[in-house]
Amino acid sequence: MAQWKAHHRRICKAYNRYNISSEYQALSVNEKVDAVLLSQVLIQLYPNDQFDLTPSTDGDPLAATFSDLLESSAQVDPPPLCRTSKSAAVPRDTIRKIFSRFGNNNFILHSHLNTYAHGVYPMASRFFNHSCTPNCVAKYIIAPQQVVKMELVALHNIAAGDELTIPYLDPALPYETRQDALQSNYGFQCACQLCIFQGRIQPIPPLPSTLPETSHLWDRLRAFVDSMGDSQDNPLVFAISEELYPFLNDTCLPDLSEQFTRSSHEGEFDIAILTGKRLLALYRMIYPRNFPQIGMHALELAKTAWNAVVTMEHKADLSVVQSFADEARASVLIASRVLNNFGIEGDEGGPLEEIRILQGLLSEERALP
Numbered sequence: 513m514a515q516w517k518a519h520h521r522r523i524c525k526a527y528n529r530y531n532i533s534s535e536y537q538a539l540s541v542n543e544k545v546d547a548v549l550l551s552q553v554l555i556q557l558y559p560n561d562q563f564d565l566t567p568s569t570d571g572d573p574l575a576a577t578f579s580d581l582l583e584s585s586a587q588v589d590p591p592p593l594c595r596t597s598k599s600a601a602v603p604r605d606t607i608r609k610i611f612s613r614f615g616n617n618n619f620i621l622h623s624h625l626n627t628y629a630h631g632v633y634p635m636a637s638r639f640f641n642h643s644c645t646p647n648c649v650a651k652y653i654i655a656p657q658q659v660v661k662m663e664l665v666a667l668h669n670i671a672a673g674d675e676l677t678i679p680y681l682d683p684a685l686p687y688e689t690r691q692d693a694l695q696s697n698y699g700f701q702c703a704c705q706l707c708i709f710q711g712r713i714q715p716i717p718p719l720p721s722t723l724p725e726t727s728h729l730w731d732r733l734r735a736f737v738d739s740m741g742d743s744q745d746n747p748l749v750f751a752i753s754e755e756l757y758p759f760l761n762d763t764c765l766p767d768l769s770e771q772f773t774r775s776s777h778e779g780e781f782d783i784a785i786l787t788g789k790r791l792l793a794l795y796r797m798i799y800p801r802n803f804p805q806i807g808m809h810a811l812e813l814a815k816t817a818w819n820a821v822v823t824m825e826h827k828a829d830l831s832v833v834q835s836f837a838d839e840a841r842a843s844v845l846i847a848s849r850v851l852n853n854f855g856i857e858g859d860e861g862g863p864l865e866e867i868r869i870l871q872g873l874l875s876e877e878r879a880l881p
């Protein structure tokens with residue numbers, strides 16, 4: 513009832529007209545959600561229609577929380593709003609500032625790394641800055657009838673006094689894409705170690721023009737990554753030799769990822785294992801140690817290798833089947849280490865359960881004559 517009196521009643525008169533307006537209908541699904549939410553927030557922050565005053569948060573914990581969130585200096589245009597005749601008077605700059613809190617404090621909630629919602633965690637919002645070489649990642653614990661809980665996981669040991677940082681976006685995105693997104697969504701230029709490094713080595717040299725030369729370079733990258741193992745917390749990219757810089761090319765990772773997914777789905781196991789292992793080397797090069805995406809990809813690779821075992825069992829030589837089983841064992845070991853560090857997250861099931869099942873199947877496979 514309090515909510516109804518405070519704001520809903522005041523906006524619902526205007527809502528039907530707004531809902532069928534061409535400007536609202538032209539918005540994307542996400543923009544529509546933002547637009548309605550922003551319209552509601554505006555009314556809630558100014559319960560007495562005195563839009564020239566500082567927003568009121570008296571007795572309204574949600575409004576108080578929202579007002580505490582940091583505005584962004586990013587110049588993001590707010591969507592067209594559902595306005596009452598009075599709220600139409602709110603200055604555009606005020607609306608822009610209020611809207612900038614949406615993007616600046618928006619956490620992408622995921623379950624087993626699949627995005628499923630967005631949420632606001634006011635304390636985390638104030639605590640954690642971004643880095644493309646973060647030492648922490650966020651995870652979400654989902655349980656029936658409970659508010660989704662956010663937890664922070666350390667990727668490795670962190671020295672006392674070091675700032676805890678999280679990634680606001682995927683550090684494996686191309687350098688320019690990351691810079692543009694952080695500037696336009698949050699209004700800052702990222703000066704993390706990875707951005708400085710990648711900015712310094714621009715333009716990235718192209719991959720060699722012949723297949724044998726490229727294959728040779730891939731072998732060099734994989735040998736380097738394997739030789740480093742788990743010895744470094746920081747991404748291995750800082751330690752690679754210049755000849756491997758072409759792998760930082762913008763198209764390298766997405767192309768390889770597409771090839772792996774396609775060949776894996778189509779049962780082209782030799783190609784899938786080769787591209788999957790190259791992709792794993794790229795991830796281990798660009799992400800810090802124990803970054804969950806490394807584990808998720810290692811698990812995909814292990815599942816692909818296991819599919820190869822099952823498909824080939826009665827068709828191919830025992831040595832071929834054994835080599836696929838060995839690939840599966842090696843990859844599931846990496847997946848297990850990384851994802852056990854990440855721990856239980858999301859809703860029930862998920863990668864840790866898949867690892868347990870796969871490890872069981874692989875140990876039975878070893879027992880076969």
Ligand SMILES: C[S@@+](CC[C@H](N)C(=O)[O-])C[C@H]1O[C@@H](n2cnc3c(N)ncnc32)[C@H](O)[C@@H]1O
Pocket residue numbers: 582583584585616617636637638639640641642643698699700701702703
């Ligand atoms: C969710 S808040 C993070 C906490 C914020 N620093 C605070 O004091 O409340 C996001 C804002 O923090 C700042 N920020 C976060 N990471 C940054 C970084 N790597 N470099 C510069 N500013 C950053 C930006 O102003 C960004 O809009």
